[in-house]
Amino acid sequence: QVQLKESGPGLMQPSETLSLTCTVSGFSLTSNGVGWVRQPLGKGLVWMGTIWAGGSTNYNSAVQSRLSISRDTSKSQVFLKMNSLQPEDTGTYYCARHGDSYAHPYWYFDFWGPGTMVTVSS
Amino acid sequence: DIQMTQTPSSMPASLGERVTISCRASQGISNYLNWYQQKPDGTIKPLIYYTSNLQSGVPSRFSGSGSGTDYSLTISSLEPEDFAMYYCQQYDSSPNTFGAGTKLELK
Numbered sequence: 001q002v003q004l005k006e007s008g009p010g011l012m013q014p015s016e017t018l019s020l021t022c023t024v025s026g027f028s029l030t031s032n033g034v035g036w037v038r039q040p041l042g043k044g045l046v047w048m049g050t051i052w053a054g055g056s057t058n059y060n061s062a063v064q065s066r067l068s069i070s071r072d073t074s075k076s077q078v079f080l081k082m083n084s085l086q087p088e089d090t091g092t093y094y095c096a097r098h099g100d101s102y103a104h105p106y107w108y109f110d111f112w113g114p115g116t117m118v119t120v121s122s
Numbered sequence: 123d124i125q126m127t128q129t130p131s132s133m134p135a136s137l138g139e140r141v142t143i144s145c146r147a148s149q150g151i152s153n154y155l156n157w158y159q160q161k162p163d164g165t166i167k168p169l170i171y172y173t174s175n176l177q178s179g180v181p182s183r184f185s186g187s188g189s190g191t192d193y194s195l196t197i198s199s200l201e202p203e204d205f206a207m208y209y210c211q212q213y214d215s216s217p218n219t220f221g222a223g224t225k226l227e228l229k
Contacts, residue, residue, distance in 0.1 A: 044209060044220050044221065044223050045158075045209055046219075046220065047217055047219070047220070060217045096166075105171055105213065107211075107218050108168065111168075112165075112166040112168075114164065115166075
């Protein structure tokens with residue numbers, strides 16, 4: 001079955017670079033896009049960016065200058081890197097699978113990982 | 123960016139009650155609207171896509187409707203597992219954006 005799982009360091013210092021990994025199973029990264037969505041503490045969901053099945057990327061302009069998303073299809077992994085971390089980057093980070101446009105629209109997240117908490121604090 | 127306003131922000135309700143959560147977009151979004159459920163442990167489950175299409179496996183007591191700028195999620199008869207946060211998401215224009223959420227609480 002389709003699964004996604006995020007991993008990464010729980011605690012970061014301001015100005016550091018965050019590296020997260022999303023490991024997927026049950027589907028191919030060349031068939032579906034994978035997006036990153038974060039949730040600041042006690043707040044709502046914010047889409048950060050996506051790597052599509054063909055390998056192209058889209059980023060939210062709010063974080064575009066600091067964000068990079070890449071993948072290793074052989075390992076079924078998607079990577080998020082975000083530099084210049086600030087305390088306001090604290091929150092839970094989710095990776096989620098995009099629909100494939102046949103069963104579901106591209107911009108529908110039809111499977112989600114459990115999320116990983118990131119705290120930015122000195 | 124399109125702003126999505128969800129109302130109410132929290133809603134006390136009873137088992138068996140029919141509830142409706144609203145989501146209003148700052149401009150028309152042509153039915154490009156999805157709904158998700160988030161449980162207290164953080165688990166996010168997709169519910170409805172393109173306004174009214176039910177995700178496979180989601181109970182039929184959930185339904186979605188709307189057009190233009192106004193959309194809604196209705197639960198016809200609340201079950202214990204339905205008490206959670208609900209988020210709408212528009213994908214008419216980039217960036218796709220989510221509402222701030224509605225917390226469905228047991229009265």
